[in-house]
Every structure is written in structure tokens, then in C-alpha cells.
Amino acid sequence: MSKITKKDVEYVAKLARLKLSEKEKEKFTKQLDQILKYVDKLNELDTKKVKPTSHVLPLKNVFREDKIKKSLEVEKTLENAPEKARGFFKVPKVIE
Amino acid sequence: MGYEAIIGLEVHVQLKTKSKIFCSCSTEFGALPNSQVCPVCLGLPGVLPVLNKTALEYAIKAALALDCRIAKESIFARKNYFYPDLPKSYQISQYEEPLSSKGFVDIITDGKLKKIRITRVHLEEDAGKLLHEEVKDSTLIDFNRCGVPLIEIVTEPDIKSPREAREFLAILKSILQYIGVSDCNMEEGSLRCDANISVRPSKEETGKRGNGETGKELGVKVEIKNMNSFKAVEKALEYEMRRQIKALEEGKRIVQETRLWDENKEITISMRTKEEAHDYRYFPEPDLVLMEIDREWTERIRKSLPELPEARKARFSRDYKIPDYDAGILTSSKELADYYEECIEAARRSPVADRRSPVAGRKFNKEIANWIMSELLRELKEGNIGIEECKARPQALAEMMTLIDKGILSRKMAKEVFVEMFETGEKASWIIKKRSLVQISDEEALTKIVDKILKENPRVVEDYKKGKEKALGYLVGQVMKETKGRANPQIVNKLLKEEL
Numbered sequence: 001m002s003k004i005t006k007k008d009v010e011y012v013a014k015l016a017r018l019k020l021s022e023k024e025k026e027k028f029t030k031q032l033d034q035i036l037k038y039v040d041k042l043n044e045l046d047t048k049k050v051k052p053t054s055h056v057l058p059l060k061n062v063f064r065e066d067k068i069k070k071s072l073e074v075e076k077t078l079e080n081a082p083e084k085a086r087g088f089f090k091v092p093k094v095i096e
Numbered sequence: 097m098g099y100e101a102i103i104g105l106e107v108h109v110q111l112k113t114k115s116k117i118f119c120s121c122s123t124e125f126g127a128l129p130n131s132q133v134c135p136v137c138l139g140l141p142g143v144l145p146v147l148n149k150t151a152l153e154y155a156i157k158a159a160l161a162l163d164c165r166i167a168k169e170s171i172f173a174r175k176n177y178f179y180p181d182l183p184k185s186y187q188i189s190q191y192e193e194p195l196s197s198k199g200f201v202d203i204i205t206d207g208k209l210k211k212i213r214i215t216r217v218h219l220e221e222d223a224g225k226l227l228h229e230e231v232k233d234s235t236l237i238d239f240n241r242c243g244v245p246l247i248e249i250v251t252e253p254d255i256k257s258p259r260e261a262r263e264f265l266a267i268l269k270s271i272l273q274y275i276g277v278s279d280c281n282m283e284e285g286s287l288r289c290d291a292n293i294s295v296r297p298s299k300e301e302t303g304k305r306g307n308g309e310t311g312k313e314l315g316v317k318v319e320i321k322n323m324n325s326f327k328a329v330e331k332a333l334e335y336e337m338r339r340q341i342k343a344l345e346e347g348k349r350i351v352q353e354t355r356l357w358d359e360n361k362e363i364t365i366s367m368r369t370k371e372e373a374h375d376y377r378y379f380p381e382p383d384l385v386l387m388e389i390d391r392e393w394t395e396r397i398r399k400s401l402p403e404l405p406e407a408r409k410a411r412f413s414r415d416y417k418i419p420d421y422d423a424g425i426l427t428s429s430k431e432l433a434d435y436y437e438e439c440i441e442a443a444r445r446s447p448v449a450d451r452r453s454p455v456a457g458r459k460f461n462k463e464i465a466n467w468i469m470s471e472l473l474r475e476l477k478e479g480n481i482g483i484e485e486c487k488a489r490p491q492a493l494a495e496m497m498t499l500i501d502k503g504i505l506s507r508k509m510a511k512e513v514f515v516e517m518f519e520t521g522e523k524a525s526w527i528i529k530k531r532s533l534v535q536i537s538d539e540e541a542l543t544k545i546v547d548k549i550l551k552e553n554p555r556v557v558e559d560y561k562k563g564k565e566k567a568l569g570y571l572v573g574q575v576m577k578e579t580k581g582r583a584n585p586q587i588v589n590k591l592l593k594e595e596l
């Protein structure tokens with residue numbers, strides 16, 4: 001039984017701001033379904049007593065002191081901006 | 097029909113650290129746009145965030161002051177959404193295993209103590225600032241605020257009226273300012289508040305109808321944003337309550353949505369965005385490691401907490417024997433409360449305070465309280481400055497109060513002296529000397545003036561002798577005029593009566 005439907009793919013694509021063609025939607029539906037089925041194998045293990053992993057390294061409490069260091073130059077910061085104006089990044093208007 | 101509101105608040109508070117939460121950029125307000133950013137807070141590829149220890153300790157401090165339980169282990173999570181104020185397309189926040197939970201704040205409503213439960217207090221980073229009006233058809237972005245440390249404080253829906261919401265915010269603000277973790281300045285955006293509100297028939301109503309069902313159901317929740325002051329929060333919630341009640345009574349359905357408060361029109365407006373359910377797809381942030389906060393650390397921070405406003409208010413009325421009302425005003429901000437205590441302390445140590453005078457006694461404490469609450473607060477308000485910038489230091493005010501206490505300075509003259517002290521920061525004794533404002537209590541000097549006035553006003557003297565009490569007041573006034581208000585009125589009174 002397939003776990004992923006075309007609707008799921010459309011939903012995820014929308015959240016990720018991806019525009020997919022009909023052909024791609026079908027392709028990804030199949031692929032995502034296969035991936036999930038493969039990962040499903042993990043469910044065969046009893047993990048009731050295993051704590052969920054939040055990090056793969058056995059590290060904790062890594063901090064920095066509250067000290068200011070020099071930031072980037074504004075020109076440098078805006079160097080890769082597709083559009084800029086008066087020291088700001090410029091994007092298409094997001095509200096009406 | 098009576099209705100009640102059910103309100104929950106979500107408050108974001110900027111922590112007062114020098115640098116950002118995950119990088120070393122400055123958090124200073126008002127810098128040139130995009131001048132306080134680096135690869136980490138811009139979310140450039142290949143960078144690693146590292147947590148600012150002070151931000152974490154401030155958050156723990158705030159959580160403890162709100163009586164929250166601190167989690168032994170806590171993790172960060174990515175909250176995924178696309179919006180131009182978020183260069184990484186996710187915000188580093190907390191979801192599962194937040195820093196703290198299950199706290200409360202006591203507020204006073206209708207003279208009664210009421211508990212507002214705190215669901216959780218967690219750490220997260222702020223987003224950039226968007227400007228929509230500067231350039232046509234464009235949005236400009238300043239990323240300076242991106243990565244500034246915030247705590248998010250979420251309440252349970254325990255707030256039952258717009259008034260209570262405002263009360264809660266005022267107390268929350270004073271607590272956070274007291275412990276020194278935030279400026280809580282709503283204008284600069286260091287305290288921001290969103291609200292959830294629904295209405296339902298009040299308990300009495302459902303009781304009357306013998307129908308327990310309706311009252312238990314929570315109505316449809318509406319989220320309100322864009323409230324930029326405590327007053328705006330109260331007004332927006334009042335408006336929203338009216339709007340929802342009206343809709344219910346007209347048999348309309350209330351839509352679950354986000355509405356914006358329009359400060360000028362004093363209404364809430366639907367955001368009209370397509371209501372796609374928010375799906376933030378939270379998952380543990382792999383770039384940051386576990387925070388383990390042991391008991392010892394928590395206790396160390398707990399011990400560093402200063403006396404909180406409620407406790408300080410109680411101590412003020414108990415130890416200084418001033419009315420609750422005065423204690424409430426004086427402890428409304430930490431700075432003001434410190435000012436008052438420094439004043440009392442300085443007066444106690446003052447060389448002019450002799451043992452017989454009531455200095456540092458109950459009456460004197462009240463005198464200082466009065467002076468601060470009327471003259472000082474008025475001058476601060478008129479000058480639009482905070483007490484921390486006030487030039488008239490507590491020591492100077494204490495000296496002036498002891499001079500009044502000893503009869504060297506009249507209250508009327510003191511008002512003038514205080515205005516100058518407020519402007520220049522000079523000591524009262526210096527101002528008095530400079531302006532020769534010392535009250536004349538010397539009987540010999542005053543007798544001469546009294547004699548002169550009596551000689552000049554024979555008719556008034558006649559009137560007084562015929563039993564016209566009012567005439568005496570006129571004569572006192574003449575003496576005061578002659579001495580430019582410097583004569584000690586009690587002594588003038590006494591001398592006049594003797595002479596007459």
C-alpha cells in the first residue's frame with residue numbers, strides 16, 4: 001500500500017516553495033514512497049526504552065562568552081544580494 | 097446576556113545581552129541597516145551557531161523569576177517557514193524540551209490576588225526587520241535584529257478581561273526589568289505581545305439556564321497582533337470582545353484567524369491571508385548541542401535574583417511604614433525603588449540630621465515618598481526623562497528634606513530649590529546660599545519687620561483689635577511679601593500676636 005499520495009507531494013512542495021510539473025509530482029510520489037517504506041524498517045526495532053536522539057555527537061553545553069566581535073562591512077554583506085537599496089536588501093513586496 | 101473573555105498571551109522579550117544569541121554581532125539598537133550582521137546571522141552556508149552563555153543564563157533567570165521549573169535537559173529546534181525576514185528560512189527556537197515550564201505570576205484584579213499560569217518560557221532568535229513603505233512595490237530588509245536573543249513567554253488562557261491582560265503585562269515588565277534581563281521597551285520592540293482571545297457566555301449565564309454545556313466550551317480563538325503598547329493591548333482586546341459578542345448574538349460564526357490591530361482606526365482587521373494551516377515542521381536543530389542545566393547551576397542563578405517587586409512593596413510598607421499605595425508606586429520600577437531607599441539611607445547618615453528630629457522616622461519616610469511621588473515624578477514626566485538620568489541625586493534630595501525638617505527651608509521655597517536641583521544636580525544647601533533663600537527664623541530680625549508692617553497698616557491693626565480674625569492673615573502675608581517668602585510663618589504668627 002502506498003503511503004504517499006500526490007496530494008502529500010503537492011503539500012510538501014508548496015511548503016518548500018517548489019513548483020513541480022505533473023510528471024515530477026508523479027515521479028516524486030513514487031520516490032518518496034519508496035524512501036519512507038525503506039525507513040519504515042526501523043519500526044521493526046523495539047525503541048521503547050531508547051531516548052530520542054537530538055544530536056549525533058556526545059557533546060553538551062557548548063557556549064561562547066557574551067563578547068562583541070566586528071561584523072561584516074555593509075558592502076560585503078550586500079555583495080550577493082540580488083537587489084539592494086539604500087543599504088537594505090530589496091525583495092518583491094510581501095504584503096499588500 | 098453576559099459574556100466572558102478567555103485570553104492567552106504570547107510575549108516576546110528581547111534579552112539585554114551585548115552580542116547576539118548565536119554569533120558575536122552587536123545587539124545595539126538603532127545602528128545603520130545591515131551593519132551588525134555576519135555569516136552566522138545571515139545564514140550563509142557552512143557556518144555554525146554557538147550559544148551565548150549570558151543569553152541562556154538570562155533566560156533561566158527570567159524563568160525562575162516567573163516561578164517556572166527549569167528543565168534538566170533542553171534542546172533547540174528549527175521552526176521552518178519562508179518569509180523574507182528570515183534568511184535561513186528557519187528560526188532557531190525551542191519546541192520539545194523547552195528551557196522551562198509551569199510557572200505563574202500573581203496579579204491583582206478587583207483588589208484580589210489572581211494567579212496567571214505560565215505555560216512555558218523558552219529561548220529563540222529574533223528575525224530581521226521589514227520596511228514596506230520605503231520603496232514602491234518592494235520590501236526592504238534590515239537584518240540587524242536577526243539573531244538577537246529573545247525569550248518567548250506563553251500564558252495559559254487564565255486571563256479573563258482586557259484589563260487583566262494589561263495588568264499582567266505591567267507586572268511581567270516590572271519583574272523582567274527588576275532582574276535586569278531586558279529593557280522591556282515596547283517602542284523599541286524589546287517587548288512584543290500577541291494575544292489569543294475567544295468569548296463565551298459567562299458562568300452566571302449558563303448557570304441561569306441550567307445548561308452546563310455551553311459554558312464549558314471554549315469559543316473559536318482569534319489571534320491578535322500588532323499591538324504596540326500596553327494600552328493598545330487593552331483596547332484591541334476590548335474591541336475584539338465587542339466584535340465577537342456582536343457576531344455571536346447575530347448568530348454569525350467566528351472564524352479562526354489572525355487579525356491586526358489598527359492603532360489609528362482602533363479596530364482589528366483580518367489579515368486576509370489564505371488560511372493555510374501553519375506547518376512549521378519542527379525538528380531538533382543539529383547545529384546546536386544539548387543544554388544540560390543541573391541543580392547547582394539553577395540554584396546559583398536563583399540566589400542571584402534580586403528582591404522582586406511584590407516582595408519589595410511588602411517590605412516598603414512594613415519597614416518604612418508607608419501606605420500600600422505609596423509602596424506600590426515607589427516599587428513600580430527598580431530604579432525608583434532604589435532611589436527612594438538611597439534617599440532614606442542618605443538622610444540617616446546625614447550630618448544635619450540631629451537625633452531629636454524625626455529624620456528617618458515614619459513621618460520623614462512619608463515626606464520623602466510624597467516628594468518623590470509628586471515633585472520628582474512630575475519633573476521627570478515633564479522633562480520626559482527616566483529616573484536613572486535624573487541629575488537630582490537621592491543624596492541631594494535627602495539633604496533638602498532634612499533642611500525642611502529642621503525648619504531651615506520652607507516647603508514653598510523647597511519647591512523652587514528642587515526645580516533648580518533637578519536641572520543642575522546641585523545640593524540644596526548650595527542653592528540656598530547662592531540665592532539667599534534661607535528661611536528667616538531669627539526673632540530679632542523678624543520683630544523689626546513685623547513692627548514696620550504694623551506701623552504701615554494702622555487700619556488693619558484696628559480691624560484686628562475689633563475682632564476681625566482675617567486681618568491677621570493679611571498682616572502675615574505682608575511680612576512674607578517683605579521677606580520674599582523667606583520668613584518662618586509660625587514665628588511671624590507668634591510675633592504678630594504678641595505685638596498686637
Ligand SMILES: [Zn+2]
Nearest residue numbers: 119121134137
Ligand atoms: Zn552575526
